[in-house]
Amino acid sequence: MRREEARVAAQPSTAAPALILLGPPGAGKGTQAQLLIERRGMVQLSTGDMLRAAVAAGTPVGQEARAIMERGELVPDSVVSALIDEALGRIPAGQGVIFDGYPRTVAQAEALDGLLARHARRLSRVIELQVDEEALIDRISGRFACARCGAGYHDRHKRPRAPGVCDVCGSTEFRRRPDDTAETVRTRLAEYRAKTAPILPVYEARGLVARVDGMAPIEEVARAIDRLLVDADRPHP
Ligand code: ADP
Numbered sequence: 382m383r384r385e386e387a388r389v390a391a392q393p394s395t396a397a398p399a400l401i402l403l404g405p406p407g408a409g410k411g412t413q414a415q416l417l418i419e420r421r422g423m424v425q426l427s428t429g430d431m432l433r434a435a436v437a438a439g440t441p442v443g444q445e446a447r448a449i450m451e452r453g454e455l456v457p458d459s460v461v462s463a464l465i466d467e468a469l470g471r472i473p474a475g476q477g478v479i480f481d482g483y484p485r486t487v488a489q490a491e492a493l494d495g496l497l498a499r500h501a502r503r504l505s506r507v508i509e510l511q512v513d514e515e516a517l518i519d520r521i522s523g524r525f526a527c528a529r530c531g532a533g534y535h536d537r538h539k540r541p542r543a544p545g546v547c548d549v550c551g552s553t554e555f556r557r558r559p560d561d562t563a564e565t566v567r568t569r570l571a572e573y574r575a576k577t578a579p580i581l582p583v584y585e586a587r588g589l590v591a592r593v594d595g596m597a598p599i600e601e602v603a604r605a606i607d608r609l610l611v612d613a614d615r616p617h618p
């Protein structure tokens with residue numbers, strides 16, 4: 382969209398948006414983050430992806446996180462906040478950021494306030510993706526991703542355009558997450574309800590929360606998020 386590009390390019394660097402995508406496992410956070418990267422040149426900060434990379438690399442963080450993630454429980458707050466701190470330090474000030482899967486506890490939300498201040502950023506929006514529980518199970522059980530670039534797919538809702546070939550990078554290898562099992566999903570949903578949902582009232586009190594119907598088709602959800610970002614980008618008087 383030409384008009385939007387021009388408007389984004391005209392933004393002063395301090396106005397680069399910082400957006401939180403909040404929602405239970407399978408709500409579509411990663412899918413929407415991927416679309417925001419393509420459409421708006423934002424950077425995705427997914428603590429889940431960072432932790433999986435640490436597990437694969439066998440770093441001390443990965444060794445600590447592995448068993449916790451396999452059970453579907455939450456990794457300690459200090460571990461994930463340190464990952465976000467490092468990542469924020471690497472991103473140019475003018476580039477917008479999307480927090481995907483972080484913060485996940487009230488303590489992480491408090492830590493994020495400090496990190497944003499330190500990296501001279503301001504939270505523009507918290508978008509809650511609302512999805513029914515049965516749909517979450519269906520989405521997670523059909524989820525797979527490109528083994529090379531990480532692009533996300535679904536057995537029924539989002540197949541690669543050419544069967545067996547990644548739309549983004551052309552790879553023919555795909556993988557499924559070891560924690561995407563019915564058993565683990567139940568734990569992850571319980572963790573979300575007990576520890577993550579209490580973040581919403583905190584941001585609500587600051588007037589930052591917008592709700593999006595995550596049951597709609599992927600492109601429709603993306604349009605709803607786009608509309609919210611255009612509003613959030615408007616300079617405050
Ligand atoms: P999250 O990052 O919130 O855990 P994902 O973005 O990985 O969720 O989405 C979970 C699964 O559901 C993926 O397989 C994805 O392709 C699919 N999906 C995402 N959004 C939608 C949607 N709006 N409708 C149907 N399927 C979706």
Ligand code: ADP
Pocket residue numbers: 405406407410428429430432449450451453454455456457458461481482483484485489560569
């Ligand atoms: P999903 O979006 O499907 O819930 P993620 O990829 O965001 O999955 O997270 C996978 C797992 O990584 C979580 O179940 C948890 O063990 C760990 N994890 C990711 N982000 C965080 C976080 N911010 N705090 C604590 N644990 C996290």
Ligand code: ZN
Pocket residue numbers: 527528529530531532547548549550551552
């Ligand atoms: Zn790929």
